[in-house]
Amino acid sequence: MSNLEHWQSAKLPDARTLQGRFIRLEKLDAARHAQGLWQALEGPDADPKLWDYLAVGPFTERGAFDDYLTGLQASTDPWFYTVVDQETGALDGFISLMSIVPSQGRVEIGHVTFGASMQRTPKSTEAVYLLAKESFALGNRRLEWKCNADNARSMRAAERFGFSFEGIFRQHMVVKGKNRNTAWFSILDSEWPSLETAFKAWLAVDNFKGGQQISTLEHFRTR
Numbered sequence: 684m685s686n687l688e689h690w691q692s693a694k695l696p697d698a699r700t701l702q703g704r705f706i707r708l709e710k711l712d713a714a715r716h717a718q719g720l721w722q723a724l725e726g727p728d729a730d731p732k733l734w735d736y737l738a739v740g741p742f743t744e745r746g747a748f749d750d751y752l753t754g755l756q757a758s759t760d761p762w763f764y765t766v767v768d769q770e771t772g773a774l775d776g777f778i779s780l781m782s783i784v785p786s787q788g789r790v791e792i793g794h795v796t797f798g799a800s801m802q803r804t805p806k807s808t809e810a811v812y813l814l815a816k817e818s819f820a821l822g823n824r825r826l827e828w829k830c831n832a833d834n835a836r837s838m839r840a841a842e843r844f845g846f847s848f849e850g851i852f853r854q855h856m857v858v859k860g861k862n863r864n865t866a867w868f869s870i871l872d873s874e875w876p877s878l879e880t881a882f883k884a885w886l887a888v889d890n891f892k893g894g895q896q897i898s899t900l901e902h903f904r905t906r
Contacts, residue, residue, distance in 0.1 A: 693785040693822035696762045701817055703809040704886060708764035711777055713752040716765045719774030721748055723798030730799040736834040737796065738858050755779075761794055766801065766810050775801045778810055780818065788824035788872075795837070805886060808900065811844050812882040819875045826875075828868040831858070841868040843900055845878040878904065 701708040709716075724733060725742055734740035742748040755763045761781035765774055776797035783790050792814050801807045818826045828846045830837035842848065846868035855865035870878060881903035884890065890897050 690788070690824075691822065693788045693790070693824075695759075695783065695785060696780050696817065696821065701764070701813040703813050704769065704888075705804070705809045706769055706775065706806045706813075707767050708778070708810060708813055709767055711752065711756050711763035711765045713749065713756045716774055716777075717749050717752050720752065720765065720777065721745060723774055723776055723800060724796065728799055730797075730802070732836075733796065733798070736831045736837065736858075737794075755794075763794065764814070766797065766806065768800075768806070773800065775806060778814060780814060782827065785822075788822060789827065790818050790821075790823045790825075791827035791829060792818075793829065804894075805891070805896070807840075808844070808882070809886055811840075812879075812886065815844075815870065815875070815882075816879065819872055824872045826870045829865050832864040832866040838866060841866075845874075845881065845900075845904060846870055847874075881906075 698710040700710070723729070724740075725748065739751060742751070755761075755777070760783045761779035762783065763777055763779045766776045766778065767774055777794065778792065778796065779794040781791050781793040792811060795811075797807050797810070801810075815826055826846075828837075828841045828844075830841065832838070832851050847870070849867040849869055852865045852867065854862055856863040881900060884903040884906075885896070885898070885900045
């Protein structure tokens with residue numbers, strides 16, 4: 684059994700903006716972000732599959748969407764961030780830190796709600812990188828990723844980001860009247876330094892040409 688006599692509780696996330704090269708993560712503010720998020724998530728170019736595995740949505744009325752965002756802003760767990768494009772200022776979606784247990788050094792990236800504007804771009808990878816980096820900077824020992832085991836996109840994303848698959852909790856939840864078997868993934872603090880190095884190399888300027896990656900994230904993890 685590992686000796687953790689010097690263990691100290693992790694810190695809680697705060698309202699600081701997390702700055703990246705492609706995007707920044709701002710604390711979600713319903714008043715400032717509602718219009719941009721509505722356009723990104725429910726506009727004419729919205730991803731039709733976006734809400735399939737989320738606990739809410741889709742939204743057909745703006746008022747209900749705004750009320751939802753107001754609730755997200757008020758929440759402290761989950762703690763929500765809005766994704767902002769660094770170049771254009773456009774809003775691309777939101778993401779959260781959740782299941783926050785500072786006394787155990789445990790936190791999860793969840794409520795990943797990215798608009799179509801983030802697909803096939805480095806922005807989604809950078810958003811996860813920024814939250815993972817923040818999670819371990821806050822002193823957490825364990826970063827979790829959980830998703831519906833039927834959600835192939837989320838399962839692939841977790842593995843691509845370097846999370847380790849831990850198993851499936853059968854009949855874990857009922858979501859929108861349907862059974863959800865939940866897949867669990869994690870990154871430990873001891874694993875993060877090498878994963879962070881891979882993220883940085885992938886996100887670097889010289890890994891992109893014409894907006895397209897030259898080498899994959901997995902490639903940098905195997906170097």
